Amino acid sequence: MKPYKIPVSVLVVIHTADLQVLLIERADRPGFWQSVTGSLDAPDEPLLQTAARELFEETGIVADGERIVLRxxxxxxIYTIYPVWRHRYAPGVTENTEHVFSVEVPRDIPITLAPREHLNHVWLPYLEAADQCFSSSNAEAILQLPHQLRQARS
Incomplete structure (x- = not known):
């Protein structure tokens, strides 16, 4: 039996300098588009390490800390876990805490999806990407992207 998922996760919004956002389609729910997400592997796994691991596992992108930097x-x-996915968590766990990261990449970066997790990927202008997300917290993070980037550059 697989161990229960830890109800602490990361959300990584992947974008280009001109605010094109990469979305990936879930294999277990075709038509559900999202940014990179994933839970901690261990309670003491640092969030930045989780974000880098999930980024690589789901897209093949390596956050090297120099050219590709997670922010x-x-x-x-904190959100309520969708009932369809609650069986992955310990009995009685209904909420997850999601920590938001972003990463700016070149538009031509190769994307290698994990076939068991995702079916397809698409680059969209950030407003369209937000509209495509099934998760409201993912959509909100994408909508905050211009503000976050202004803050980072000032």
Whole structure:
């Protein structure tokens, strides 16, 4: 039996300098588009390490800390876990705490999806990407992207 998922996760918004956002389609729910997400592997796994691991596992993108740099927004969301996925968590766990990160990449970066997790990927202008997300916290993070980037560059 697989161990229960830890109800602490990361959300990584992947974008280009001109605010094109990468969305990936879930294999277990075709038509559900999202940014990179994933839970901690261990209670003591650092959030930045989780974000880098999930980014690589789901897209093949390596956050090397120089050219590809993960940015911790120091923002977290607590949301109710969708009933369809609650069986992955310990009995009685109904909420997850999600920590938001972003990463700016070149538009031509190769994307290698994890076939068991995702079916397809698409680059969209950030407003369209937000509209495509099934998760409200993911959509909200994408909508905050211009503000977050202004803050980072000032």
């Amino acid at each position: 911790d927004w120091r923002l977290s969301n």
